[in-house]
Amino acid sequence: MLLNQFLLLSAFLFGTGIYGVLTRKHAVLVLMSIELMLAAVNINLVAFGAFQGDEVAVVGQVFALFVLTIAAAEVGVGLAIVLLIYRNLHSADLDDVDSMKG
């Protein structure tokens, strides 16, 4: 297997996630796009670990596990914030969150 096939797949997933973050209006969909980007980063870490061989393969995995943990925490807090926005504005549409707009 080439290292590049994993890296290019992950770059594609990351780019798709960026597109989703920029274009989606619904807050939950934006969070999903962020998850897409984090999953892409994980593939990168694990592929580099496997590429470097035994010792480093474990380190790649450990970092991927840390990323997974942070992603879970981020989704929990993110969805709580989205719920709060929904409760206050009766909409989870990010274009409606414009009270800071000059």
Next chain:
Amino acid sequence: MLAADIQVAQTAVFWILAIPMALSAIGVVTTKNVVHAALYLVVVLAGGAGQFILLGQEFVAWVQVLVYIGAVIVLFLFGIMLTRAPMHPKESLDNDLRWPGMVVAVFLVGVLGALLIDTFGDDKIELTAPTRTDEVTNEIFRTYIIPFEVVGILLLGALIGAVVLARKD
């Protein structure tokens, strides 16, 4: 079996996993149904877990299945239900940044892809035996014990923060 045969089989499995992943990723960011987006995300993450197994790193693959597909997607579905997201929306779920967003994404993937091809060219992953789980846990509890504890505190903070934010008072 010859090493060359194994290489061919691994590459075939990679593409069998990668093509549905790429198509589902596009589905996540383009579908009009919010629940479908969550289900497309399941396909992407399960494909990612398959890639980890292909790379011989089973523990992180099963953690991905448990944490992402088991917990995070369920959280997303709860979020979709609680915010009463439209299942059959009349209007688009995208804002009017679709073309600038497309330009940014294509530019990013283009630059990243060119850099990666230039840097890593034909570098091959030589797979040895799969990593055993005890090696991973040894690494976490020896070298990375302090980051591990910090992540524990972070999760506690996130838990309390989410409860405080979401409760009604």
